[in-house]
Amino acid sequence: MNKFDYYRANTIEEAIQYLDEFDKDIKIIAAGTDLVVRLKQNMVKEKHILDISRIRELKGIYREDGKIHILPLTTHSEILESEEVKKYATVLREACSTIGSPQIRNRGTLGGNVANASPAGDSISALFAEEAKLKLLSSEGERVISIEDFFTGPGKTVLKTNEMLVDIFMPEMTEKEIGFFKKLGQRNALAIAVVNVSVKLGRGEEKNKMDKAVVAFGAVAPTVVRGERVEKALISESLDSPEKLRYIAQLAWREVSPISDVRASLKYRQDMSINLLYEGLLELYKNNWKG
Amino acid sequence: MQEMEINLTVNKKKYTLKVPVNITLLDVIRERLHLTGTKEGCGKGECGACTILFNGRSANSCLILAPQADGAEITTIEGIGSVEHLHPLQKAFVEEGAIQCGFCTPGMIMSSLYLLKENPHPTEEEIREGLSGNLCRCTGYAKIIKAVEKASKEND
Numbered sequence: 085m086n087k088f089d090y091y092r093a094n095t096i097e098e099a100i101q102y103l104d105e106f107d108k109d110i111k112i113i114a115a116g117t118d119l120v121v122r123l124k125q126n127m128v129k130e131k132h133i134l135d136i137s138r139i140r141e142l143k144g145i146y147r148e149d150g151k152i153h154i155l156p157l158t159t160h161s162e163i164l165e166s167e168e169v170k171k172y173a174t175v176l177r178e179a180c181s182t183i184g185s186p187q188i189r190n191r192g193t194l195g196g197n198v199a200n201a202s203p204a205g206d207s208i209s210a211l212f213a214e215e216a217k218l219k220l221l222s223s224e225g226e227r228v229i230s231i232e233d234f235f236t237g238p239g240k241t242v243l244k245t246n247e248m249l250v251d252i253f254m255p256e257m258t259e260k261e262i263g264f265f266k267k268l269g270q271r272n273a274l275a276i277a278v279v280n281v282s283v284k285l286g287r288g289e290e291k292n293k294m295d296k297a298v299v300a301f302g303a304v305a306p307t308v309v310r311g312e313r314v315e316k317a318l319i320s321e322s323l324d325s326p327e328k329l330r331y332i333a334q335l336a337w338r339e340v341s342p343i344s345d346v347r348a349s350l351k352y353r354q355d356m357s358i359n360l361l362y363e364g365l366l367e368l369y370k371n372n373w374k375g
Numbered sequence: 376m377q378e379m380e381i382n383l384t385v386n387k388k389k390y391t392l393k394v395p396v397n398i399t400l401l402d403v404i405r406e407r408l409h410l411t412g413t414k415e416g417c418g419k420g421e422c423g424a425c426t427i428l429f430n431g432r433s434a435n436s437c438l439i440l441a442p443q444a445d446g447a448e449i450t451t452i453e454g455i456g457s458v459e460h461l462h463p464l465q466k467a468f469v470e471e472g473a474i475q476c477g478f479c480t481p482g483m484i485m486s487s488l489y490l491l492k493e494n495p496h497p498t499e500e501e502i503r504e505g506l507s508g509n510l511c512r513c514t515g516y517a518k519i520i521k522a523v524e525k526a527s528k529e530n531d
Contacts, residue, residue, distance in 0.1 A: 089377050090396035090442050113440070120399065120438045121419045133396075137443055161432065185508025186486065188420060190432040191439070 086123045092135045096221065096250060099136050103246045104223050106132045112248060113137070114157060114196040117188050142195070142250065145169060153253040156195020160184070160207070163194060172256035175282050178265035179210035195249050198234070201241045204277045204303035208235075210265050211254065212300030212308050213282035219251035226250070235307035260287045261296070262372055264364040268356050277303045278348040281360045285318065285368065292324040292373060299361070304340035304353050311339040314361065323373070326366055333362035381445040385410065386454030400444040401425045401436040404451060412452035412481045416510070423509030426482040427451050433489035435508075452481035455488060464488060464526040471522040475513030482509050487523045496527055 093099035286296030297318035342353035416424035456462030490505030
């Protein structure tokens with residue numbers, strides 16, 4: 085394993101001090117389900133490891149002013165057990181249920197998944213659909229940015245070396261809003277997504293009409309991407325038949341720019357983006373507004 | 376290498392140990408406490424051979440840095456039964472022949488233990504999901520699932 089010096093912060097304030105002290109040469113560890121693997125492979129260049137896993141202020145789920153806050157050190161299991169999430173962040177809940185394995189969900193945190201910035205991160209695509217915002221804090225102050233503005237490439241974010249993620253929040257889903265998360269992996273457990281799709285729709289007043297649509301694809305571009313053509317069509321069209329949904333889902337091939345790699349080819353990823361989207365939309369249609 | 380003193384409770388016994396910061400909890404359990412029931416398979420959290428209970432929840436001990444285990448309460452396979460008094464899960468695994476080489480077995484038992492604690496009467500599908508973080512390369516999974524079903528009936 086990499087050699088490093090270990091530091092433990094018990095409060096956000098302490099963590100920020102360490103980040104300032106070792107600027108650029110310090111790496112944050114939350115649960116470590118990803119970072120420890122990379123430490124073992126000597127893939128971490130930072131010589132100082134800052135353990136934030138004991139910072140109580142960074143754990144928990146609460147509702148405030150129409151928003152649901154899921155603090156970064158909340159584990160995937162805790163998210164799945166939360167009644168608030170079950171009611172107000174259903175897309176995220178579905179995504180968290182597919183992450184890793186029970187052991188990984190018991191340790192891995194939402195903030196860790198976000199900060200890792202994998203283009204295939206399951207919770208990330210769901211947070212796009214949930215229109216989440218992130219609060220970043222440093223000794224220079226705090227800033228709130230939209231989840232879409234956080235990622236710049238695989239493993240890369242706008243997070244400065246002296247900055248940390250301190251809050252993840254999103255509007256509570258209303259009774260009019262529905263959604264889904266779909267993932268295709270090589271197997272069900274512990275599989276990195278070949279493609280994942282997250283969707284949130286807001287039902288309009290008219291039959292078969294939506295007044296809101298947020299669509300996100302994971303593992304098909306250097307970061308999770310929004311499917312804007314699909315979103316526009318979901319709002320402008322009357323969603324009155326499976327054929328219409330099929331037509332809209334096919335617009336997805338222009339939204340994604342996947343690569344071929346060990347997990348899947350470009351063409352397969354494109355086709356599966358369309359199919360997963362269609363499958364999810366069809367389920368929503370059948371369960372919510374058909375006929 | 377930087378060393379650090381950590382306190383942990385393993386199988387209800389308290390330990391204070393000085394450990395290098397760049398080893399895992401699995402290393403501590405096997406090399407320092409000599410509890411070698413917990414196995415290292417892949418070392419990446421994919422095979423589940425290193426599964427333990429960490430503060431009551433199942434976890435891959437190969438992915439926990441030793442300093443992160445400071446203050447934790449840990450249960451390993453050695454803590455749930457003995458040769459004379461097998462845990463109902465261990466007994467069921469033996470009776471169902473859910474073991475071949477045995478390397479995955481401690482992890483399988485620990486994941487099953489956690490599953491039955493959370494859900495005393497799981498369906499077959501729920502057992503499969505509960506064991507989805509554990510790989511067996513010998514038997515396939517049918518006998519293992521049967522064994523967990525059998526042990527769950529003891530919860531009646």
